[in-house]
Amino acid sequence: MPSGLVALLDDVSVIARAAAASLDDVGAGVAKAGTKAAGVVIDDAAVTPGYVTGFTPDRELPIIWKITKGSLRNKLLILLPIALLLSAFLPGAITPILMAGGLFLAFEGAEKVIEKLGGEKHGETLEDPIEDAVSFEKARVSGAVRTDLILSAEIMAIALNEVGDETLVARAVTLALVGVAITVAVYGAVALIVKMDDVGLHLTKKPGASAQALGRGLLKAMPVVLKLLGSVGTVAMLWVGGGIILHGLEELGVPGPAHVAHAVEHALAEATGPLGPVAGWLGYAFASAIVGLVLGAVVAVIVHLIAKARGKGH
Known part of the structure; x- marks a missing residue:
């Protein structure tokens, strides 16, 4: 009996050590994947405020929470299962799917x-009178979650690429942890x-002169920051989309466009x-942004021509 107990404890010890080693591998995979995906994370953070601004203060955090929940659904309920299934059964489909997302x-x-540049606006914008605030909010949240799906797909693909040699369980845990951590951070x-x-408004009501000065500074900076983020968000869509397409073409055996972009990179670096x-x-x-702008403009023209031919709006 004692020998059996000792043997059992020894087996438990071996299993515990193996589990600890697996957790170490997962932790390393999360750190590596998160670092590789940092560029897309920055793009995501730049794009999202444009979907939130312009609403009354009491709606800002609820809208962010709705988008956050949508982002978690994107990563954990849609992209994670798809990524695992594709990596196991159809790895060759990942690149074309990512390229389609990049084109979007x-x-x-x-x-x-x-x-x-003065082109026709499509759909209701924050500059227009908003007739139905509830519908407009739903549309903005839907747009943010849709854009998040594309950026999240790129993040998950980068993460998957970094842990492709791990077991299925390790891949699943790593992708889930990366998805949650990045969503919370963004x-x-x-x-x-x-x-x-x-x-800033709260600080202006404080008794201290330094607090009031900081508050006024934040209030003055806010419009500038939001305008800058709006521009960065637009550029981010172009360079991330263009970069995904360049990388995808390279993976599919068409390296020419990517080589030109890398030549520009190396020339400027030197x-x-x-x-x-x-x-x-x-x-x-x-x-990458130029590639994205050219291809995106072609798609935009085609989409709008089809919509007009059907007699519909955007």
Whole structure:
């Protein structure tokens, strides 16, 4: 009996050590995947405030919470199962699917550029009188969750690529942890950004002169920050969409466009010395954005021509 108990405890010890090693592997995978996906995370954080601003203060956090829940559904209930199934049974389909998502992002970004340049606006915007606030809010949340789905797909694909050699369970746990961590980080940052003016107003009512000065500074900075984020969000859609398409073409055996973008990156990196890494990244992002703008504009024109031919709006 004692020997049996010792043997059982020994087996438990072996299992515990194996579990601990698996958790270490998962933790390393999460850190690696999260780092690789950082660029897309920044894009996500830049795009989202544009869907939230313009509403009354009491609706801002509820809207962010709705988008956060939609983002978690995207990652955990839609993308995670699809990613695991594709990686197991049809890995070759991942790249074309990502490219389709990239083209959609490029289309949305190009459409915003066309509108900024004086093109026809499609759908109700914050500059227009809002006749049905509830319907408008639903439309904004739906648009944010739809865009989040594309960005989340890229994040999950990057994460999957980093843990592709792990077991199915390790891949699932890593993707789930990455999805939750990134969602909390992105929408926590968005909440801080959109409530910056409320914090500033609160500080202006404090008795201290320094607190009041900081509050006034936040209030003055808020419109500038939101305008900047709106522009960054549009550019982000273009460079992320274009980058996904360039990378996808390279994976499918058409490396020419990606090589041109990398040539721009290397040329700028070599010409700028200590600023090389930053300049090179900007060069590749610019080339990706141009690709996204051109392809997105083509899609936008086609979509709008079809809509007009059918006698419908956007």
